[in-house]
Amino acid sequence: MASATATLPVEKDAIPSLLQQHGISPTAQRVEIAGILLSKCQHLSADQVLTRLTEHGASVSKATVYNTLGLFAERGLVRQVIVDPAKVFYDSNVAPHHHFYNVDDGNLIDVNAAEVPIEHLPHAPDGTVAEAVDIVIRVRNTG
Amino acid sequence: MASATATLPVEKDAIPSLLQQHGISPTAQRVEIAGILLSKCQHLSADQVLTRLTEHGASVSKATVYNTLGLFAERGLVRQVIVDPAKVFYDSNVAPHHHFYNVDDGNLIDVNAAEVPIEHLPHAPDGTVAEAVDIVIRVRNTG
DNA sequence: CATTTGAGCTAGACAGAGTCTAAAGCCGGG
DNA sequence: CCCGGCTTTAGACTCTGTCTAGCTCAAATG
Numbered sequence: 366m367a368s369a370t371a372t373l374p375v376e377k378d379a380i381p382s383l384l385q386q387h388g389i390s391p392t393a394q395r396v397e398i399a400g401i402l403l404s405k406c407q408h409l410s411a412d413q414v415l416t417r418l419t420e421h422g423a424s425v426s427k428a429t430v431y432n433t434l435g436l437f438a439e440r441g442l443v444r445q446v447i448v449d450p451a452k453v454f455y456d457s458n459v460a461p462h463h464h465f466y467n468v469d470d471g472n473l474i475d476v477n478a479a480e481v482p483i484e485h486l487p488h489a490p491d492g493t494v495a496e497a498v499d500i501v502i503r504v505r506n507t508g
Numbered sequence: 509m510a511s512a513t514a515t516l517p518v519e520k521d522a523i524p525s526l527l528q529q530h531g532i533s534p535t536a537q538r539v540e541i542a543g544i545l546l547s548k549c550q551h552l553s554a555d556q557v558l559t560r561l562t563e564h565g566a567s568v569s570k571a572t573v574y575n576t577l578g579l580f581a582e583r584g585l586v587r588q589v590i591v592d593p594a595k596v597f598y599d600s601n602v603a604p605h606h607h608f609y610n611v612d613d614g615n616l617i618d619v620n621a622a623e624v625p626i627e628h629l630p631h632a633p634d635g636t637v638a639e640a641v642d643i644v645i646r647v648r649n650t651g
Numbered sequence: 652c653a654t655t656t657g658a659g660c661t662a663g664a665c666a667g668a669g670t671c672t673a674a675a676g677c678c679g680g681g
Numbered sequence: 682c683c684c685g686g687c688t689t690t691a692g693a694c695t696c697t698g699t700c701t702a703g704c705t706c707a708a709a710t711g
Contacts, residue, residue, distance in 0.1 A: 390659090392659065392660085411697080412696090412697075425661095426662070427663095427698085428660075428661065428663095428699080429659080429660055429661070431697090431698060431699075432659090432660090445593075447591060447592075447593050449590070450588075450590050450596045451669085452593075452697060452698090453593045453697090453698090465633060465636075467633075468639065474633055476630050480630040481629065481630065482626070482628075483624060483625070483626055483627075484625045484626075487619050487620075487623040487645075489608065489645070489647045490610075492649055493608075493610060493648060493650060494650055495646070496611065496646045496648050497646045498645050498646075499643070499644045499645075499646065500641065500642070500643050501641070501642045501643075501644075502632070502640075502642075503639045503640045503641075503642065504632045504633065504637060505636060506635055507635055507636060507637055533687085533688090535687095535688065535689085537688085554668080554669080568689085568690095569691070570690090570691090570692095571670080571671085571689075571690065571692095572688080572690075574670075575688090593697090593698085594667075595667085595668060595669090596669090
């Protein structure tokens with residue numbers, strides 16, 4: 366059940382076992398969705414995943430796409446990125462990193478965590494534990 | 509038109525001139541909305557602002573609340589906080605700071621920027637300029 | 652072999668946040 | 682007094698995401 370995170374892109378054949386390593390039974394639809402998202406380092410919304418599925422000729426329902434992406438995120442196979450008020454992006458890169466977010470065109474670019482050294486974090490409020498630190502550098506087109 | 513950010517809470521009487529300092533003509537509705545949001549250091553969604561308006565007996569339409577909050581954010585009078593995929597929060601504190609976000613109960617707590625020292629930022633991608641750096645520390649209730 | 656059980660999938664209804672549109676109100680200048 | 686621009690408004694609309702109720706299929710059971 367631990368995270369045996371493969372380097373991107375993940376080969377088609379490797380997907381079923383990768384799912385199983387994350388405690389996810391590899392159904393046809395899940396393999397299909399993972400195949401699209403993990404095919405390279407990218408950020409896709411649920412809707413974009415759905416579109417690509419239909420382009421690939423695979424017919425997966427909207428509910429399944431949402432359920433599956435939620436499941437993948439919960440099990441650490443992908444990561445949610447919340448930068449756009451309108452929708453959630455799913456990031457195929459689960460290594461610790463941050464993001465540039467272009468507010469003009471909605472473009473999202475990875476930033477290696479090592480490039481943003483943080484000396485120390487403040488203590489989490491009483492009764493809570495820190496779970497993740499998300500850094501978003503909002504950029505805007507010049508001119 | 510520059511930012512003459514008053515310390516919170518902003519007195520009722522000071523609101524019209526504060527709006528004007530940000531290049532916003534102080535209509536009755538805008539003064540009402542600013543009065544609620546700037547009454548203390550807090551994070552409110554558009555919907556929460558709308559609710560408080562009606563509680564105060566002021567009748568402002570939904571469209572106006574959204575338009576006005578968007579305008580305030582654009583002019584630097586308040587700040588958008590994007591942490592919850594479902595809705596945007598408007599932060600009355602525009603001083604540089606970050607946030608704890610409790611994913612269990614949706615609670616949002618300010619973190620002084622000085623408590624999260626960042627040595628240096630990576631260069632923004634070509635053709636873009638950094639505009640803001642948002643750090644969100646996601647926490648979860650213990651037990 | 653028939654039956655049951657349960658996980659997973661699906662279509663479509665639904666909910667909530669936010670945007671758009673078309674009309675109406677307000678207000679200052681000529 | 683009238684005109685023109687800015688602001689507000691109600692309500693329709695869009696879009697993302699969730700929920701429900703039924704269906705499928707495969708594995709376990711008798």
